[in-house]
Amino acid sequence: MSLTLEQVHRVAHLARIEISDGEAQNTLGQLNEIFSLIEEMQAVDTRGVEPMAHAQDVAQRLRADRVTESGQRDQRAAFQEIAPETEAGLYLVPKVIE
Amino acid sequence: MITDSLQALASALATRKVSSVELTRQYLERIARHNPQLNAFITVDEAASLTQASAADERLAKGEGGPLTGIPIAHKDIFCAQGWLTTCGSKMLNNFVSPYDAAVIARFKAAGAVLLGKTNMDEFAMGSSNETSFYGPVKNPWKADCVPGGSSGGSAAAVAAVLAPAATGTDTGGSIRQPAALCNLTGMKPTYGVVSRYGMIAFASSLDQAGPLAHSAADCALLLNAMAGFDERDSTSLERPREDYGKELAAAADDRPLAGLKIGLPAEFFDHGCSPDVMQLVEAAIAEYRKLGAETVAVNLPSMQLSVAAYYVIAPAEASSNLARFDGVRYGYRAPEYQDLNDMYSKSRAQGFGAEVKRRILIGTYVLSHGYYDAYYLQAQRIRRLIAMDFAKAFQQCDVILGPTSPSTAFKLGEKAADPVQMYLSDIYTIAVNLAGLPALSIPCGFAGGLPAGLQLIGDYFTESRLLNVAHRYQQASDWHLQRPAGFN
Numbered sequence: 226m227s228l229t230l231e232q233v234h235r236v237a238h239l240a241r242i243e244i245s246d247g248e249a250q251n252t253l254g255q256l257n258e259i260f261s262l263i264e265e266m267q268a269v270d271t272r273g274v275e276p277m278a279h280a281q282d283v284a285q286r287l288r289a290d291r292v293t294e295s296g297q298r299d300q301r302a303a304f305q306e307i308a309p310e311t312e313a314g315l316y317l318v319p320k321v322i323e
Numbered sequence: 324m325i326t327d328s329l330q331a332l333a334s335a336l337a338t339r340k341v342s343s344v345e346l347t348r349q350y351l352e353r354i355a356r357h358n359p360q361l362n363a364f365i366t367v368d369e370a371a372s373l374t375q376a377s378a379a380d381e382r383l384a385k386g387e388g389g390p391l392t393g394i395p396i397a398h399k400d401i402f403c404a405q406g407w408l409t410t411c412g413s414k415m416l417n418n419f420v421s422p423y424d425a426a427v428i429a430r431f432k433a434a435g436a437v438l439l440g441k442t443n444m445d446e447f448a449m450g451s452s453n454e455t456s457f458y459g460p461v462k463n464p465w466k467a468d469c470v471p472g473g474s475s476g477g478s479a480a481a482v483a484a485v486l487a488p489a490a491t492g493t494d495t496g497g498s499i500r501q502p503a504a505l506c507n508l509t510g511m512k513p514t515y516g517v518v519s520r521y522g523m524i525a526f527a528s529s530l531d532q533a534g535p536l537a538h539s540a541a542d543c544a545l546l547l548n549a550m551a552g553f554d555e556r557d558s559t560s561l562e563r564p565r566e567d568y569g570k571e572l573a574a575a576a577d578d579r580p581l582a583g584l585k586i587g588l589p590a591e592f593f594d595h596g597c598s599p600d601v602m603q604l605v606e607a608a609i610a611e612y613r614k615l616g617a618e619t620v621a622v623n624l625p626s627m628q629l630s631v632a633a634y635y636v637i638a639p640a641e642a643s644s645n646l647a648r649f650d651g652v653r654y655g656y657r658a659p660e661y662q663d664l665n666d667m668y669s670k671s672r673a674q675g676f677g678a679e680v681k682r683r684i685l686i687g688t689y690v691l692s693h694g695y696y697d698a699y700y701l702q703a704q705r706i707r708r709l710i711a712m713d714f715a716k717a718f719q720q721c722d723v724i725l726g727p728t729s730p731s732t733a734f735k736l737g738e739k740a741a742d743p744v745q746m747y748l749s750d751i752y753t754i755a756v757n758l759a760g761l762p763a764l765s766i767p768c769g770f771a772g773g774l775p776a777g778l779q780l781i782g783d784y785f786t787e788s789r790l791l792n793v794a795h796r797y798q799q800a801s802d803w804h805l806q807r808p809a810g811f812n
Contacts, residue, residue: 233685240643240688241650241665242681243673255682256689258744265632266702269709276704277711279529279559280515280760281784286558303422309657316652319664 227257325349326485326807329394329542336383336393343383343393347376347437350395354440354486357811360467363481365400365458366408366441375437382435390545392435397487399478400441401448402533403522404428411524412444412456412474415649415656415675425522426554427491427533434549439487443477446677447646448498448526450474451749454740455679462736463506464808465774469733472502478536479506484811489537489546493523495530496634497728497753500765503536504728504777507767507806509794510536511543514784515760516561518547519554527641528559530634530757539804540766540794544569547787563785571792579616580796585721586612587622592726592752600771605727608768608778608797612725615796622717622724626709630755631747633710636690636703637758642680643687649675682743711759718783723793727752728765728777752779762787766794767803775803 233253237244244252294300301314310317325346327335335341351369358364372395379393403409403421405428410416424432431438445455453461453476461476463469464484471480475492479502482490492499494512503510511534518533525531535546547568554560574580588609593602609619651657651671658670676684690699717724730751739746756763761781768778778797782790798804 228689232689236685236689236692238669239692240684241647241668241672242676242684243666243669252682252685255743256685259635259682259686259747262744262747263632263635263699266629266636266706267698269626269629269702269706271702271705271709274705274708276701277708278704280711280758281559281561283561286555288555300422304653307418307420307422307654309651309654318652319661319667321664 228253328539329488329545332394332488333390337388343376343379343437344373347372347395350439350487357484357486361462361480361484362459363443363461363477363486364440365410365443372437372439379435379437389434391549395437395439396431397439397442397478397481397490399444399475399492401444401493401524402428404438407441412446414457419655426519427550430549442481442490445474446680448474448493448495449679449683451501451746455677457677460736463733464811468736470736472505474498476502479503479508482508482536483808489542491533492536493531493533495526496757497750499534499536500753500763500779501729503765505733507775508536509540509543509766509804511764513787514762516559518550519557519560521554521556525645527638529641530638539798540791541572544572544791568788568791571788572795582616584617586617586619587717587721587724588619589622589624589724589726591624591627596730597727598731601727601731601776604769604776605778611800615800620721622720624713624717626713627755629706630710630758631751633703633706634754635747636699639683639687640691640700643684646684707758710755714759714761724781726779728779732771732774732776756781762790764790764794769803
């Protein structure tokens with residue numbers, strides 16, 4: 226199979242990466258080469274093989290749902306110090322709701 | 324002093340022959356002298372390193388030192404370190420001064436090691452040559468027009484040129500082992516889950532694992548002792564009894580220290596694809612292992628040939644999800660101009676990520692999208708299972724698996740940069756190990772045309788100690804790992 230230019234634009238939109246027509250054209254060629262490598266997989270009969278998501282056959286650990294950290298206010302300040310734009314402990318983004 | 328083993332450095336520090344401040348200063352001077360040429364470090368903070376060194380000296384003076392107290396260690400710039408710029412090789416994090424320590428950093432701190440600097444790497448660990456770094460490519464100390472490998476290329480170049488006695492790296496598809504091979508180092512990827520991923524910037528979470536890069540297996544054992552251990556902050560960290568990874572190294576050796584060891588030689592590692600000069604060195608190492616008492620058995624890993632294809636579905640899929648967090652809202656790069664929220668995301672990500680990272684996010688987004696999930700993502704996960712089953716079967720016949728680490732010695736800068744598929748195929752021997760989650764290491768096994776080659780040893784789950792011992796016995800009988808590149812005095 227091979228991708229179309231339209232698919233590249235659609236995937237870039239889903240991934241929230243702005244892409245120009247020229248870049249999309251270039252990317253299309255590269256992705257198709259990569260997918261021709263990936264297509265090797267399709268020749269393998271994997272019926273009855275359980276998909277493997279994780280290297281270890283262990284269950285996800287659970288923990289009690291309670292606050293374990295202290296000094297949240299200081300931590301928040303430390304984390305927001307490196308944010309592009311904050312105000313009164315909140316992260317600022319362009320207006321979403323009119 | 325500075326070219327000795329970690330053990331020698333530790334005993335010099337313990338007996339006060341040298342102080343941590345003196346030692347750290349020596350390495351900082353070497354970095355100042357040689358880094359402009361190598362580009363192995365992204366961040367060096369002399370004052371911060373020396374402050375840690377003098378704290379280590381106080382601990383040593385009180386007799387409270389451990390095996391790594393006062394030893395300067397360089398860290399791949401993928402590990403968050405409080406107060407240090409942590410870029411992950413990306414423009415996206417060009418302004419990210421981490422507010423917290425990764426588990427690996429915290430563990431080295433607790434051991435009293437000195438943070439010597441943050442090393443260059445492929446952007447978000449996506450690359451096999453260090454050429455995708457926003458901070459420019461790293462040069463191989465063995466040959467300036469060659470790549471050091473990747474993605475932990477800065478760490479490898481720094482240790483190879485003795486700008487640091489040891490360094491950390493991460494390995495998602497070979498990113499510790501391949502640069503170790505290309506720079507004449509010993510580098511280990513532990514079993515998945517042995518080292519905490521907390522604070523290690525995620526690429527492909529089911530494959531990422533941190534490990535050491537150093538000159539010898541003995542050094543790697545000391546480093547792994549500091550790095551390994553359960554951490555509840557990493558949901559895939561494994562609860563296991565504490566282990567001394569160097570425990571088998573101290574045993575007295577006769578001239579056949581590996582008698583009884585069965586080394587599996589997979590046909591798929593020896594079939595084709597590997598350059599003849601590297602293969603010749605691997606064959607010589609096999610002969611050496613037989614002299615050390617090991618016997619070899621033929622094994623098969625028939626699904627391994629599909630590992631690159633499966634990896635380039637699974638790793639990008641996980642990456643596309645992990646890298647969604649870089650949106651210009653909470654940290655990192657935000658585009659200077661935008662219309663609305665979506666435009667801010669799209670422009671910040673378009674401008675903040677480099678070409679290879681964007682390529683992989685697009686692949687990952689595509690294979691996870693509606694209508695393609697079964698054909699790509701689930702099929703890749705099924706093949707992942709087949710690969711793990713191949714290894715399980717092989718380990719019924721042998722104790723360790725041996726082969727080349729990389730199909731060639733270091734390639735030229737620029738040689739594969741424009742051809743992603745060729746670049747991906749340079750990890751053909753390392754990727755299957757990550758998919759299965761097994762431990763593996765690369766050790767120096769000789770030179771071809773003045774460039775080092777690496778021998779890969781793969782073990783069954785949790786056999787790090789044995790792997791390190793198998794490497795160590797070879798290093799006792801050879802001196803490849805003691806060779807240093809010229810021009811870095």
